[in-house]
Amino acid sequence: MNDEFLIQKYLAGDVGAFNTLVWRWEKPIFNFILRYIGDADLSKDVMQQTFIRSYRSLKKLKDHRKFSTWLFQIALNLCRDELKRNRHTMLPIDEARCESDSERQVKTVLTADPREHPGALTESNDLALLLKQALQQIPEEQRVVIIMKQYHGLKFTEIADILKEPLNTIKSRMYYGLTALRKVLEQWGLDREDLGYEV
Amino acid sequence: MKCEDYKMLMLDALYDEIGAEDQTGLEQHLGSCAECAAEFAHLKATAGVLEQWPDVDPKVNLTFVQERQSAWGGIRGKLNPGRIMAGLGIACASFLLLLSLAKTRIQVQDGRFSLEMGLFGKTQQPAANYATADDIEALRNENIALVSQLMEEYSRKNKVETVMLLNEMNKEIEQNRGQDMKLVSRSLEQLHYGANQRQDRTDQALGALIKYVNYKQQGQ
Numbered sequence: 328m329n330d331e332f333l334i335q336k337y338l339a340g341d342v343g344a345f346n347t348l349v350w351r352w353e354k355p356i357f358n359f360i361l362r363y364i365g366d367a368d369l370s371k372d373v374m375q376q377t378f379i380r381s382y383r384s385l386k387k388l389k390d391h392r393k394f395s396t397w398l399f400q401i402a403l404n405l406c407r408d409e410l411k412r413n414r415h416t417m418l419p420i421d422e423a424r425c426e427s428d429s430e431r432q433v434k435t436v437l438t439a440d441p442r443e444h445p446g447a448l449t450e451s452n453d454l455a456l457l458l459k460q461a462l463q464q465i466p467e468e469q470r471v472v473i474i475m476k477q478y479h480g481l482k483f484t485e486i487a488d489i490l491k492e493p494l495n496t497i498k499s500r501m502y503y504g505l506t507a508l509r510k511v512l513e514q515w516g517l518d519r520e521d522l523g524y525e526v
Numbered sequence: 527m528k529c530e531d532y533k534m535l536m537l538d539a540l541y542d543e544i545g546a547e548d549q550t551g552l553e554q555h556l557g558s559c560a561e562c563a564a565e566f567a568h569l570k571a572t573a574g575v576l577e578q579w580p581d582v583d584p585k586v587n588l589t590f591v592q593e594r595q596s597a598w599g600g601i602r603g604k605l606n607p608g609r610i611m612a613g614l615g616i617a618c619a620s621f622l623l624l625l626s627l628a629k630t631r632i633q634v635q636d637g638r639f640s641l642e643m644g645l646f647g648k649t650q651q652p653a654a655n656y657a658t659a660d661d662i663e664a665l666r667n668e669n670i671a672l673v674s675q676l677m678e679e680y681s682r683k684n685k686v687e688t689v690m691l692l693n694e695m696n697k698e699i700e701q702n703r704g705q706d707m708k709l710v711s712r713s714l715e716q717l718h719y720g721a722n723q724r725q726d727r728t729d730q731a732l733g734a735l736i737k738y739v740n741y742k743q744q745g746q
Binding site: 361370506509 | 533534536537538541543568569571572573575576577578579580581582583584586588589590591592
C-alpha cells in the first residue's frame with residue numbers, strides 16, 4: 328500500500344491507515360530531526376509534534392503524492408521553532424574556533440587512550456557524535472540541505488520545493504555546506520587515518 | 527564553461543542526478559583542471575564521511591486512536607463561518623416565506639378568483655352582503671335541477687351499460703354452447719368410428735376361427 332492509498336483510507340475515517348504512515352515514516356523523520364537539532368530527547372518530542380500536526384491537517388494536503396516532502400516541511404518548521412526557543416544549541420561557524428563543548432568532546436574522542444580505543448574512531452558512535460557536532464558548526468541553511476540530500480536521498484528539486492528556494496540556491500548551499508563541513512573536520516585535526524577516508 | 531559552473535555539475539555527479547552529456551563534459555574538465563579534480567575528490571570524501579552516521583531507531587510507540595467526539599462536538603466540527611451564515615440566511619428566508627404564506631388570502635367572488643400574499647397582509651375589510659334571498663332560492667333551484675339532471679344521466683348511462691353487458695354475456699354463452707356442441711359431435715364420431723373398427727376386427731377373428739375349425743374337422 329503506497330502513501331496515497333493510506334491517506335485516502337485515513338481521510339475516509341480509518342485511523343489505522345494513518346498509524347501505518349507513522350510507522351513507515353517515523354524513523355526517517357526522527358533521524359532528520361536528530362541530525363538537524365542534535366538532541367535525541369528533543370528530537371522525539373519534535374517528531375511526535377510533527378505527526379500530530381500532520382494528523383490534524385492532512386485533509387488540507389492537496390497533492391497526496393507530496394506527502395513525504397510535506398512531512399519533512401512540517402518537521403523542518405517545528406525544528407526551526409524549537410531552535411528559536413533554544414538558540415544555544417546552534418553555534419555560528421566562527422565560534423567553532425573557540426574552545427567549545429563540541430571541540431572538547433572531539434578532543435576527548437581523539438586523545439583517548441589508544442589501548443582502550445585502538446584505531447581511534449573505529450566506533451560508529453564516536454563518529455556519529457563527531458558528525459553531529461560538526462553539522463552543528465555549519466550554517467543552518469546549509470545543514471538542512473546536506474541532511475535532506477545526504478541522509479534522505481531527496482532530489483535537489485524536492486529540497487527546493489520544501490525550502491521554497493530556487494534550485495541553484497539549494498545546490499549552492501549544498502556545495503558550500505560540504506566545503507564548510509570539510510573545513511570543520513580539518514580544524515578538529517581529523518585526517519584520513521582517523522576517518523578512514525581521504526579528507 | 528568556467529570552473530564555477532562545474533561545481534554544480536560536481537554535485538549532480540556526486541548524487542547521480544547528472545545527465546550523460548554533462549557527465550562527459552565534467553569528466554573532460556576534471557581531466558584537464560587539477561584544481562577542480564581536487565575539489566571533486568574533497569566533495570566525494572566529505573560525502574563519504576557523512577555516510578558513516580547511520581540511522582537510529584527512535585524507539586517510540588506513536589499510535590493514534592480515533593477521537594471520541596460528542597454529538598455537539600461533531601456538529602461544531604462541521605460548522606464554519608460560511609456554513610453558519612448560509613444556515614442563518616436559509617432560516618430567515620424560510621421564516622419570511624412561512625409568514626407570507628400565513629398571510630395569504632384566496633378569494634372567489636362573483637366568479638372571479640383572487641389571491642393576496644404579503645408579509646404583513648392587508649387590513650381585513652368586512653365582506654359586502656350582496657346575495658339576496660331570491661338569489662339564494664334561484665341558486666338552490668338551479669342546484670336541484672342540476673342534481674336531478676345528473677342523476678337521470680347517471681341512471682340512463684347505467685341502463686345502457688347493463689343492456690350492453692347482457693348482450694355481451696349472451697353472445698359469449700352462445701359461442702361457448704356452439705363450441706361445446708362441436709366437441710360433443712366430434713367425440714361421438716370418434717366413438718362410432720372406434721366401435722366400427724372393433725366390430726370389423728371381431729368379425730375377422732371369428733371368420734379366421736371358423737376357418738380353423740373347419741380345417742381341423744376336415745383333417746380328422
